[in-house]
Amino acid sequence: MMASETRTSGPARTARTRGVPPAGRGEPGAGAGAVGGAVGGGRTGAAGRSGLSGRAGLTVLAIVLSLVSIFPVLWMMTSAFKTRSTVTDGRLIPREFTVDNFVYVFTEVPFARYLWNSFLISAVITIAALFFHSMAAYALARLRFPGRETIFLAIFSTLLVTIPVVLIPLFLVARELHLLNSYAGLIIPAIFNAFGIFLLRQFYLGLPKELEEAAIVDGCGHWRVYWNIVLPMSRPVLSALAVFFFLANWNAFVWPLVSTNDESLTVVQLGIASFQTQYSSNWNYILAAATIAALPMLALFFAFQRQIVESIKTSGMK
Amino acid sequence: MSSVAARGRTTAAPGVAAPAPPRRRMSRKHREWLAAGLFLAPDALGLLLFVGIPMVLSIVLSFFQVSGFGSYQWIGLGNYDRMFHDPLFWQSMKITGIYVVVLVPVLFCVSLGLGLLVKQRLPGIGVYRTALFLPYVISLVVVGVLWKFMLDDQVGVVNRAMRAAGFDGASWLGSPGLALGCVIAVMVWVMMGYYMIIFLAGLQEIPREYYEAARIDGAGPWTAFRTITWPLLRPTSFFVLLMSTVAAITGGLDLIFVLTNGGPANGTSLAIFYIYQQAFGFGEFGYASAMGSFLVLIMLVCTGVIFKLTRGGRFDDGK
Numbered sequence A: 001m002m003a004s005e006t007r008t009s010g011p012a013r014t015a016r017t018r019g020v021p022p023a024g025r026g027e028p029g030a031g032a033g034a035v036g037g038a039v040g041g042g043r044t045g046a047a048g049r050s051g052l053s054g055r056a057g058l059t060v061l062a063i064v065l066s067l068v069s070i071f072p073v074l075w076m077m078t079s080a081f082k083t084r085s086t087v088t089d090g091r092l093i094p095r096e097f098t099v100d101n102f103v104y105v106f107t108e109v110p111f112a113r114y115l116w117n118s119f120l121i122s123a124v125i126t127i128a129a130l131f132f133h134s135m136a137a138y139a140l141a142r143l144r145f146p147g148r149e150t151i152f153l154a155i156f157s158t159l160l161v162t163i164p165v166v167l168i169p170l171f172l173v174a175r176e177l178h179l180l181n182s183y184a185g186l187i188i189p190a191i192f193n194a195f196g197i198f199l200l201r202q203f204y205l206g207l208p209k210e211l212e213e214a215a216i217v218d219g220c221g222h223w224r225v226y227w228n229i230v231l232p233m234s235r236p237v238l239s240a241l242a243v244f245f246f247l248a249n250w251n252a253f254v255w256p257l258v259s260t261n262d263e264s265l266t267v268v269q270l271g272i273a274s275f276q277t278q279y280s281s282n283w284n285y286i287l288a289a290a291t292i293a294a295l296p297m298l299a300l301f302f303a304f305q306r307q308i309v310e311s312i313k314t315s316g317m318k
Numbered sequence B: 001m002s003s004v005a006a007r008g009r010t011t012a013a014p015g016v017a018a019p020a021p022p023r024r025r026m027s028r029k030h031r032e033w034l035a036a037g038l039f040l041a042p043d044a045l046g047l048l049l050f051v052g053i054p055m056v057l058s059i060v061l062s063f064f065q066v067s068g069f070g071s072y073q074w075i076g077l078g079n080y081d082r083m084f085h086d087p088l089f090w091q092s093m094k095i096t097g098i099y100v101v102v103l104v105p106v107l108f109c110v111s112l113g114l115g116l117l118v119k120q121r122l123p124g125i126g127v128y129r130t131a132l133f134l135p136y137v138i139s140l141v142v143v144g145v146l147w148k149f150m151l152d153d154q155v156g157v158v159n160r161a162m163r164a165a166g167f168d169g170a171s172w173l174g175s176p177g178l179a180l181g182c183v184i185a186v187m188v189w190v191m192m193g194y195y196m197i198i199f200l201a202g203l204q205e206i207p208r209e210y211y212e213a214a215r216i217d218g219a220g221p222w223t224a225f226r227t228i229t230w231p232l233l234r235p236t237s238f239f240v241l242l243m244s245t246v247a248a249i250t251g252g253l254d255l256i257f258v259l260t261n262g263g264p265a266n267g268t269s270l271a272i273f274y275i276y277q278q279a280f281g282f283g284e285f286g287y288a289s290a291m292g293s294f295l296v297l298i299m300l301v302c303t304g305v306i307f308k309l310t311r312g313g314r315f316d317d318g319k
Helices: A002-018 A030-038 A051-079 A100-108 A111-142 A148-160 A163-176 A183-191 A194-205 A210-217 A222-233 A235-250 A254-259 A268-278 A283-303 A305-315 B002-016 B021-061 B078-084 B087-119 B125-137 B140-150 B157-164 B176-204 B208-216 B221-232 B234-250 B253-259 B271-281 B285-309
Strands: B064-067 B071-074
Touching (some): A051 B140, A100 A111, A111 A148, A111 A235, A111 A268, A111 B021, A148 A194, A148 B021, A163 A254, A163 B271, A183 A254, A194 A235, A194 A305, A194 B021, A222 B021, A254 A268, A268 B140, A283 A305, A283 B140, A305 B176, B021 B064, B064 B078, B064 B285, B078 B285, B087 B176, B125 B176, B140 B157, B176 B253, B208 B221, B234 B271, B234 B285, B271 B285
Antiparallel strands (some): B064 B071
16 A cells, blocks of 8 residues: 555656656546556557557556566565475475574574664664755755855765775775774765765755745744754655665675674674575575565565655656 | 744844844855855765775775785886786676676666556556565665575576476576576566666656647557657666666675675676675785776766767757
């Protein structure tokens, strides 16, 4: 049901940000169905007229593709409940259902610790990033100061720099700052990325100016305007970004891999990778561990699907 | 909101009573500059320290021989010379080339196709969108673990299904070409949902009236796609091509790490993986930085080519 919200809110938001009439929001009547068929990418020549059979074909196609898409995830989850001897039996539904694999993973390896580390790091990065990025974006969108466009361009140009590209010098910088093997080292470098600044700036550019102006005329300082007016108004975009940041940092692997080697700092992705090397043929345990790492993200996804989709949609628009 | 304004008024009262209005106006402008500086400071400093300086440092490092802790020796273009004579580096570049040239178009077509499909008003469309997007939220490490299990020669479900259908199973991750194909296929499976959403957003921006007009004029679905969808989708296509190319050149380390570890016979050792190995496996920070800088150069060239091909995502250049 989250998905249906996505469907209606998508065009609505598009209309708001881009000023085009909200296309595709009418009742799913006959005309709409025919138009839907007309952009089907060349299925049948008569799709415009005989929309019904074309739609049926497309529905079947969608169902098949959806099944192909989720099968591996389903396979991982059900296999995690199989025993050592049946994990490779090729059945989707376990014949002997067991939760021993999960118990084993938590007792054999400090997996709870890994989960906690990942949670802590992702949460702190998300909160700090949203705070700093919204401040910077507010300044770039709303305040007037010399060099504003230059600074924005400089920040924007860092968008193409991905972590793997600067991994080596980043490692050396972190070493100089004594950030290696610490929570600070896992957290601080991951806070700063231009993606969030860019998205928030675009959002702030679209906000009505009158409220702030009234507040400024009334003698409100810029901090008060930001904190009491702009921040509450940006709740939708902030929540979308929050979920997106949390997801990205929970899934982070490369930076934790090079910047830590202390087991008390191991994050869940590193934990899985090394668990897999250690228990290489015990697929039941490995898949249980993988399921544990994936479940929080799947839960987050189902709870905040709309926000994730919104943040992605916005990122593709300029 | 009105309460905020009201509170603002009461606190501002002493300021309004200040004796020198002209000075106040000056200071208001400067106050705005100061506020901007303070608002920008954390991000500007952080980006400088963790993105800007590393970028410059990466090029500087490429002229040094770095051995062990803090021993830097200037060797000029020595690392680049070594790079041009390193067959393993060129093999990794070749693999990266194949990887990008196959992955980017396949991902583009699959995502566009899915975008067109999930734009339709089909019964239960929300469920399909969710299912097709789902793999994207799973980490590449978990994805690597999962597909290693599915693609296993002996116990994997892929071979099991093939044998059940009467084919011979294949050693998917056991031969270099097949393994690279598997990495690409897995990457498409993970990323298609992300770009599907981006295409969907782009498609939903195209006014429906255009299609209605085209239909009245007797245009079939293919004509409508070619004359309306494709040109109006150009900004989105530009974005997707750019992002997926950059991601293909510099990303995927996590997946390679878990799924193939660069093997077999270096068959999936992408340039970024080879660079990682040189730096963190052998401590060759200078050499790895030289190769990294070269990779960034290639990335910039690709970006330029994409920009040219799609005319920067603008509509009006054709005239």
